[in-house]
Amino acid sequence: MTGGVNGTIVERTCAISVDLDEIPNYGAIHGVQLCDVDEHAVYDRGLPRLEAWARQSDVPLTLFAVGSDLKRPAAAEGLSRMATAGHEIANHSFDHFYDLTRRSPSEMHEQVAKANEAIAQATGAPPVGFRAPGYVTTDALYEVLDEVGVRYSSSVFPCPWYYAPKAALIGLKALRGRPSRSLIDDPRVLSAPAEPYRIGKPYYRRGTGVLELPMAVTPWLRLPVIGTSLVAGGPAGAEWLVRRLIGRKFINLELHGIDVxxxxxELGALGRHQPDLRIPASRKLQVLDRVVYTLREAGYSFRTLAEAAQRLGDDDVSP
Ligand SMILES: [Zn+2]
Incomplete structure (x- = not known):
């Protein structure tokens, strides 16, 4: 808690979420066939690392799981263990189709509902939150989320620095005959609010629909403040980035399992396409330590996205 204006108390909240996209998804993004890699490295190696880090740091995580990964008992057990430890498990669709938003409403519905079922089966509780694969959303997808009863979405990433290179990369890969399965969003998403809002129509405008918790970008320049940029910046660069966010009521930091x-x-050829794999995992965890230390010093407490959504929803996310 920190003192606000006129003696009111404003709580500063930060949520750290981790998308558990498994290794074959990265092959799909880069348009390459991966052989001799540990296809389950995110669940089997990353998750225990995240679990130990979160325990030491006393940070509750929100884990976005892909439903079909939970067919593997070791993955379902890992997730169940995290839920028991107090972490939130949320929905990252059933198959992580990069073209989810180009499919029919009934298929989108099935992807969201089936992931909810798979997660409920693994953890004993149905998830309340959803994140779209590849940050790509549409009005039709939000309608589906509403139908399924999703309480919050955290899918909007209003970051031009992410958008422009992604568009360039997809074009380049297509030219080289290795089409990426990644999709780009409607560029108008860049005009979406950077703070939590209820979606309107179109979804990048404010309205009264599903609560959306966009991923963190800095004010003005809208630099991305996500695992990739934090890790690339090292502890000092990460601290500089998160300091740009201090003062906001809510900070939504998104990581991927591959970030640890x-x-x-044993990720073999993936290292050629994901240069951040050259940074040792221990160094990446030091970056996270610095982020948590910096934000705690500034009065932030760490919560799951569901807890943050509850509070923000109660406040009715007044702009
Ligand atoms: Zn993903």
Whole structure:
């Protein structure tokens, strides 16, 4: 808690979420066939690392799980263990189709509902939150979320620095005959609010629909403040980035499971396409330590996204 204006108390909240996209998804993004890699490295190597880090740091995580990964008992057990430890498990669709938003409403519905079922089966509780694969959303997808009863979405990433290179990369890969399965969003998503809002129509405008918790970008320049940029910046660069966010009521930091893996994790050729795998996992965890330390010093407490959504929803996310 920190003192606000006129003696009111404003709580500063930060949520750290981790998308558990498994290794074959990265092959799909880069348009390459991966052989001789540990296809389960995110669940089997990354998750225990995240579990130990979260326990030491006393940070509750929100884990976005892909439903079909939970067919593997070791993955379902890992997730169940995290839920028991107090972490939130949320929905990252059933198959992580990069073209989810181009499919029919009934298929989108099935992807969201089936992931809810798979997660409920693994953890004993149905999830309340959803994140779209590849940050790509549409009005039709939000309608589906509403139908399924999703309480919050955290799918909007209003970051031009992410958008422009992604568009360039997809074009380049297509030219080289290795089409990426990744999709780009409607560029108008860049005009979406950077703070939590209820979606309107179109979804990048404010309205009265599903509560959306966009991923963190800095004010003005809208630099991305996500695992990739934090890790690339090292502890000092990460601290500089998160300091740009201090003062906001809510900070939504998004990581990926691969952010706590490195070249020693049997990822073979993926290292050529994901240069951040050259950074040792221990160094990446030091970056996270610095982020948590910096934000705690500034009065932030760490919560799951569901807890943050509850509070923000109660406040009715007044702009
Ligand atoms: Zn994903």
């Amino acid at each position: 893996l490195d070249a020693s994790d």
